[in-house]
Amino acid sequence: MIVDRSPFPATHRARRIGTGLCWLAVAPAAAWAVVRLAGLDRGPLVQALAFTPYVAGGSLLALVLALALRRWRPAAVAAVAAVALLGAVAPRALPAAQPATTGPTVRLLTANLLAGGADAGTLVELVRRHRVDVLTVQEFTPAAQADLDRLGLDRLLPHRQLNAQDGTPGSGLYSRWPISDAGIRHNLGGWGFSQAYGTVSVPGAPPVRVESAHPSAPYALDQVGFWRTDLAAQPPATPHDGLRILAGDFNATLDHGPLRALVRTGYVDAADATGRGLVGTWGPYDGDLIPPVTIDHVLVDRRIAVRELTVHGLPRTDHRPVLATLRLPAG
Template identity: 80%
Template structure:
């Protein structure tokens, strides 16, 4: 039998072209993602996409492996740069950071989004009781939720409060074991968005702490991105050497969104990030939606406050998971 070997080189060339195309198809998106994230280009539809940056970091490793397996060196080089960039941004969230030498009392703070009051009140009260929570911030807080929580004994566990229960999603609340002063309600989006209850909590043995239940707008549609950015920009900055501040709630933003990073640069620390729990999902599939978990609920603390631990708990009836932070305050 006679074999025509003249056909072999064209076939090999076509296979190489296919391999090159496949390599770039795998590498191109992660390279673009790394560029957008590094440059802080969260605009328009990119805002929602950037919430899933940890998943893109994982994909970048697979893209690099594919390019190396296909021996496509230029795509592999680009993939390597993208992988190093994305992993360098994401992996530190899984590593604990040094804490300040705070020597004051312990503060256990829990924050929970109640999904327009649909969250299971008994589970939340049980969390407050068993975890010995000192301060609770709630979002999407309704009159029915307030009544249910009090029937289950929250008013006895956390007797001090500043509440703004509203039908639907705007409501907010702040509960405390200790007295609250200078309390008020902030309304986002120029007076008609989510509300944020705040107040100064007096913890025995520590300086006063300003605590606020944070709930900026959600960028759920393109015409909401401007309000989302404005709400995050309007959050109260940390005060440096002034009053201690804690912002805790549903920020509708991850650490891959530039407005939240700008807020952190004023002097806050993300409690989960500081303890190596920064990749634990808090929103997504918890009410049955097929959405990969992302981390949009945060406890931001003054950099003078030490973070001991962060735990995320289940809350039936809500699409969010409560975040419990154990903190050590500076001594008075």
């Protein structure tokens, strides 16, 4: 009996195993790139797409593995997926050119108060320390309103349009300057989020319509339709209308098609414009082990220049307030 002791069968098996491992590593990033670029945010994919920046980083590991094992076909697919994902994500870390505006500066802060439980003292101190001119709040309750006024917010920002409600539906708009044409928008989702809005009269600038945005959250499959409808119903920014700012908890990142569609109507995402678009605003801040994602935004009319954006801590909420320094056109 002759026994084949040739090393080639074992080598062939090892090579096949290595190739299989490469495809297993590459396939998720490739599939993710297709879903992201095609705007296929439907069903459970909506929540998953919020974590696209992490997948974009991981796509490089799959590429390195395929190159190290010299599996050229998986490497080619991995390279295309990495370029696609990083091309979608990386520009948010780079500042963009801004319009040459000559009007007044406005400092706008937005904060989700987590059913009114956020620390009111910290929020008022943020307003005082940073000389905030306009504040939008979400999940705004009567108790939160009373605490904020007791701590002096009514003196710092005396003009207001408020819809304080128990639980999470409430919304508020505060301003240093007078507010006119104010109202409340009601969204469709299961939590019934509302959005306070009004036209702020900033001295030396055209009137600015500011709205505390809070579309429905896609927390369950039966809510995804409401989420899409609420985002589609947000007021667009067009060059022939007055200046607009939407600021709040959008329950969406720039990897979600409906938010990108809203931005394309005439807005600029302030974090994206300043190279801060990958800074997390929601996630582990109240103790939950969730990777941070960016779902709180300040969307400004393209005619408004974004000078700076910073993200701050606020105890007892799972969101972080976002502060944007804006330069308006001259009035």
